[in-house]
Amino acid sequence: MPRPPQRIPAAGFVLVGGQSRRMGHDKALLELCGRPMFRRTVELLQPYVEEVTLLGPMTRYGGFGLPVADDACPGQGPLGALYTGLKLSSREWNLVFACDLPHLNHRIVELLLQRAAETSAQAVVPVAGNSFQPLCAAYHRSCLPTIKAALNRDDNHSLVGLLSLLRVEVLTSGPDESPSAWEKLFWNVNTAEQWAQLQSSVGTQGL
Numbered sequence: 001m002p003r004p005p006q007r008i009p010a011a012g013f014v015l016v017g018g019q020s021r022r023m024g025h026d027k028a029l030l031e032l033c034g035r036p037m038f039r040r041t042v043e044l045l046q047p048y049v050e051e052v053t054l055l056g057p058m059t060r061y062g063g064f065g066l067p068v069a070d071d072a073c074p075g076q077g078p079l080g081a082l083y084t085g086l087k088l089s090s091r092e093w094n095l096v097f098a099c100d101l102p103h104l105n106h107r108i109v110e111l112l113l114q115r116a117a118e119t120s121a122q123a124v125v126p127v128a129g130n131s132f133q134p135l136c137a138a139y140h141r142s143c144l145p146t147i148k149a150a151l152n153r154d155d156n157h158s159l160v161g162l163l164s165l166l167r168v169e170v171l172t173s174g175p176d177e178s179p180s181a182w183e184k185l186f187w188n189v190n191t192a193e194q195w196a197q198l199q200s201s202v203g204t205q206g207l
Contacts, residue, residue, distance in 0.1 A: 008117045010093040012045035013085040014038055015078060015135060017056035017071055027189055028056070028099040037189070038099040042066065045095055048109050053088065055081040078135060079157040083147045086139060098135035100188045108185055111171060112138045121169035122146075128173075128183040134159035136186060 016028040016038050028038040035043075038061075042052045053067040061068045069088050073080030082096055093116045095109065108126070115124045116138040125137040146165050151157060173182035 008093055008113060009091050010049050010095055010113060010116070010138070011085075011089045011091040012042075012049035012052040012095045012097070013055050013069075013081075013089075014041045014045070014052060014097050014099050015055045015081050016061055016099050017081055030189075037102060039064075040102065041097050041099050041104070044104055044106065044109060045097065047106070048113060049095060050091075053085065055085050073151055076151055076157050078159050079147065079151060079162060082139065082159065082162075083144070083151060086141050086144050086147065089141060092141055094139050094141070096135065096137060096139055098188060101136055101186060102189065103185050103187055104136060105185065108136065112136075115169055115171060116140075119169045121167040123163065123166050124169045124171055125163060126171040126186065128186045129179075132160050132163055133186045134163060 029036045031037075038054065042054075045052050051067060053069050054061050054064070055069050055071070058068045058070050069084050071080055072084040072087060076083075078098075085096060086094060093113075095112060097104070112124050112126075122140045122143050123137055126133040143162075143166055147162060150162055150165065173179060
């Protein structure tokens, strides 16, 4: 697709360092329509950012021709990955996406960047089904001190918990979009059963 006008300079990050315990093997590398899932997310972001970096182990992802950042806070899950990305970034705004959201589209990227360009908040985070979607969101680098403080505490290092400490602008579905279609955007793949369901739906309906 043609490169869209860039509303604000932003960096892109794709989380690929998860353990995939419920799947049984690395779900980022599972191929959907001939491409690994992480590659689909990278290609979704690339038209909107100057560079996309994979947040995960260099030993596993160093051969794909993309920048890779090893976790600066091993064992701290997505919160540690977010800290790694923002610390590395040279941009104020950063799109941070999980690798296992196959139904994401260009519209959600454009909405995040549009709201980021206009907000005074530190993060723009979608809400679907009454749940925050912190792994398909835009984060400002001003979040770094709060994230570092959260990592230094011994309590639960959850991204949703982090959001309660930040100024967050909530992104919801528009008036022309059904709640079910909005929620489908953030459906993720965690188990072999969900992967089989996704493959079946792609075969009959497409993404």
